[in-house]
Amino acid sequence: MALSREQIVDAAWGILHSYGLGDLSMRRLAKELGVQPGALYWHVANKQELLGVLAQRMVAPLSELTFDDAVPPLERAAHLTGEFRSLILAVRDGADVVSVAHSISPEELNPAPELATLVTGSGVSRETAMATALTLIRFTLGSVTTQQTREAMGLDTSSSEAEFTAGVELVLHSR
Amino acid sequence: MALSREQIVDAAWGILHSYGLGDLSMRRLAKELGVQPGALYWHVANKQELLGVLAQRMVAPLSELTFDDAVPPLERAAHLTGEFRSLILAVRDGADVVSVAHSISPEELNPAPELATLVTGSGVSRETAMATALTLIRFTLGSVTTQQTREAMGLDTSSSEAEFTAGVELVLHSR
DNA sequence: ACCTGAACACCGTTCAAGT
DNA sequence: ACCTGAACACCGTTCAAGT
Numbered sequence: 001m002a003l004s005r006e007q008i009v010d011a012a013w014g015i016l017h018s019y020g021l022g023d024l025s026m027r028r029l030a031k032e033l034g035v036q037p038g039a040l041y042w043h044v045a046n047k048q049e050l051l052g053v054l055a056q057r058m059v060a061p062l063s064e065l066t067f068d069d070a071v072p073p074l075e076r077a078a079h080l081t082g083e084f085r086s087l088i089l090a091v092r093d094g095a096d097v098v099s100v101a102h103s104i105s106p107e108e109l110n111p112a113p114e115l116a117t118l119v120t121g122s123g124v125s126r127e128t129a130m131a132t133a134l135t136l137i138r139f140t141l142g143s144v145t146t147q148q149t150r151e152a153m154g155l156d157t158s159s160s161e162a163e164f165t166a167g168v169e170l171v172l173h174s175r
Numbered sequence: 176m177a178l179s180r181e182q183i184v185d186a187a188w189g190i191l192h193s194y195g196l197g198d199l200s201m202r203r204l205a206k207e208l209g210v211q212p213g214a215l216y217w218h219v220a221n222k223q224e225l226l227g228v229l230a231q232r233m234v235a236p237l238s239e240l241t242f243d244d245a246v247p248p249l250e251r252a253a254h255l256t257g258e259f260r261s262l263i264l265a266v267r268d269g270a271d272v273v274s275v276a277h278s279i280s281p282e283e284l285n286p287a288p289e290l291a292t293l294v295t296g297s298g299v300s301r302e303t304a305m306a307t308a309l310t311l312i313r314f315t316l317g318s319v320t321t322q323q324t325r326e327a328m329g330l331d332t333s334s335s336e337a338e339f340t341a342g343v344e345l346v347l348h349s350r
Numbered sequence: 351a352c353c354t355g356a357a358c359a360c361c362g363t364t365c366a367a368g369t
Numbered sequence: 370a371c372c373t374g375a376a377c378a379c380c381g382t383t384c385a386a387g388t
Contacts, residue, residue: 002371003372026361026362026363027362035372035373036372036373036374038363038374038375042371047362099320100324102321103320103321103324104330131338134342135338135341135342137317138318139310141317141320141321142312142315142316142317142320145320146278146313149274149278150279153278153279166306166310167309167310167346170306170307170345170346178352200379200381201381201382202380202381203379203380210353211355211356212381212382213354214352216382217351217352221382
């Protein structure tokens with residue numbers, strides 16, 4: 001059977017989860033799939049494109065998320081940011097991968113649009129709301145990058161979650 | 176004359192400024208210094224240690240910074256965060272390099288301690304002040320990572336500074 | 351003390367040639 | 370259409386051996 005783009009993405013997803021970005025090489029991927037390295041380039045343009053697809057897959061579950069309308073908007077925004085953090089934290093070097101995807105289209109990548117909408121519901125302009133959304137996302141990426149770097153080095157990360165929660169509160173409860 | 180650790184760091188600093196992290200390899204560094212790659216390992220333990228020294232050098236000017244006591248503490252904190260941003264922004268891939276250094280010792284790396292002291296002066300506990308400092312630093316690292324990734328890709332970065340300033344205000348003017 | 355030479359175990363990407 | 374074989378131009382790190 002012919003090699004497919006899906007197969008490549010699935011294998012890459014597996015390596016990223018189990019061994020991290022350092023072990024996710026095109027050559028290793030090819031070996032895992034039983035093909036020559038060059039074969040991959042018929043299905044994907046390059047490694048960067050592949051990482052972009054993986055980033056999309058990481059944040060995809062955010063679209064399926066629904067919230068109780070009774071909960072205040074800012075509280076839902078805080079929860080959504082927490083979900084975003086959990087998803088990238090669950091993948092080794094997830095923050096590095098998602099950071100590049102966010103850089104390419106900051107306002108389109110989940111959860112930016114949803115976050116902006118929620119913050120708008122608290123009575124500020126769309127611009128201020130988007131600024132808040134970008135701040136939350138970039139703070140989260142900075143936090144998770146730090147945490148995952150520490151994890152990779154075997155350092156203590158017990159205070160990471162509390163520091164993250166405190167930061168989200170600081171951003172959200174301002175005027 | 177014998178090769179020195181300083182010479183290696185200076186050459187690495189030059190390559191990082193001019194060509195970025197992608198071109199800063201131990202082999203390229205050795206070639207630039209006219210020695211074999213293995214020679215470097217007599218002076219530095221490994222590449223990571225070298226990057227750590229470069230990160231320290233990037234944020235070192237923050238220690239020499241002084242502020243007018245008439246300016247309110249939170250305003251000085253905002254200014255210090257802006258200086259931190261400028262320093263890492265001036266070096267290609269500066270955010271990637273400083274992120275690792277911050278991960279290793281978040282509370283010690285400049286400008287964390289100074290920032291925490293300034294925020295304490297606005298009437299909150301030392302713990303809350305440190306949380307604010309870490310939030311500012313991680314948001315800044317997230318922001319500059321985004322901007323430098325976009326610069327490397329030739330994408331527009333004209334809104335980066337405004338987004339950064341807005342984020343700092345959100346973090347600092349909260350309660 | 352300090353460095354060379356040479357190796358080990360890798361990278362991403364391209365592309366003529368095969369099926 | 371899809372893949373192999375082989376190459377190009379690289380990596381970080383180690384370590385016996387030389388000076």
